[in-house]
Amino acid sequence: MGKYDAYLVCENGHGVNDSYYSSPSFNKEFCTTCGAKTFKTCPNCGNDIQGDYKLENVIDLSGGITPVPDICKHCGKDFPWRSKKQKIKENIKTNDKNDIFLLETIMDRFHLVAKQLRQRYNERETLDIKDEYDTQDLFHSLLRIYYDDVRAEEWNPSYAGGSTRSDFLLKKEQIVIEIKKTRSSLKSKQLGEQLIIDIAKYKSHPDCKVLYCFVYDPEGYIINPRGIENDLNDDSKEMKVKVKIIPKGH
Template identity: 60%
Template sequence: MNIKFPVDRAIEILRRQHDALSSQWNHRDRSSNPDFKKWKRDTEVALENIFGSESRHLGDFKRISFQAGVWYTDMPDSDHREAYEAGLKTAAAVLNSMIDEIKEYAIAEEGADIAPSSLNLIEQMCLRFHRVARQLRDRHGGRDTLTIGDEYDVQDLLHALLSMHFDDIREEEWSPSYAGSGSRVDFLLKAEQIVIEVKKTRQSMKRGELGEQLIVDRARYAEHPDCKTLVCFVYDPEGIVGNPAGMERDLEKHEGAMRVRVIIAPKA
């Protein structure tokens, strides 16, 4: 089976759409839910780009029904809900099956961009960051190691990981027009025009505080002359963020030239 993406990238995209399903359960049905329609369309676009517009995979997904097969006036809400949840369960199973199929059989099409992009490399570092942090705690002979206690520790370890793939990693002061004050850019990859902003959750964090910080960061970096892509990495080892997929999706909604990628990891 040939696919149009590198295998790892295709799996990452499908997993992201699968994980985003968790935020759809609170909606009664798709007809009154723009958020669900966006998720469904995003998934269809992903499948078309990975497998092709005439693929069985896209057809299988489009045939999933999220509404009752027979509708009548005064239909109980429970019937709508049952049909909607059945559709979500089927979608989850189908996406999982596609991921397994890619792992087992997929080969990237000749001419596909096999080398991972800079953004894809950064995404993988963030998604596997917790695994690296745990491994560092277990050293031979009880030797001293790096304990991730605050954002500075996260920055130090991420900087070391970035150095494996990028030569020009800058930590610089920058005075944006937004909010009228200067701030430090955690990491600027100047050649790639990528800015990486690092956060770490904590028990004392107030409800909504993290989202507010990221909204401010997003607005500030939109004015940065060297920022075409903003990556916001939130290290959440204790699972404080209740709905990481929902927060990622909400904060990535942004009009303008700057691309925004929010990564909250590890996922519970």
């Protein structure tokens, strides 16, 4: 006979550890994919979220991942992430897209996609995100799921004697997406300085009403990602600025 372990899941529905009790070393307070807080109990009834099924004296070597449930088996109510999944499906079907929601979804799941690409059959070659160009290529591919007109490397007007290129322009939606990947020479201080300069330059871009700065930080160089996001995010009417650093919770 066996029994179910508890499942540690983040608020966005990413499975963190399907063996909460039997493999506690994998438990994390925050999701390494999106940075959201994790929990193992249903927010409605307080019972454990159903995780991996454990058989006594049997070791599972399959390496399979237990699917994250959408509904609590104890109270029958939806987990918080089920409505988010449904909203994604609705956005794909409609022409009246919620662009901010779609871009947030791509960014939240970017690290999950990058990790999945490494797990190919028979160790076949794949895309390993080693630098900023790799990050741009993968992000560009994900944008193509939702957008037909994605313009790469659109030149911006000069600012303070210099010029820059935005990585992607969604002209119809008037959204510019700046892509960065951290490295040993691009940590918190250098990143903050670059973003401040970029934000100032993009304010003169004729097609930029929303500037999205996506920072991929798989090695955890950024010590306080939420602090940088909070300092630079801006909801002003002239140009909204949204900074997203993924993953968090290192």
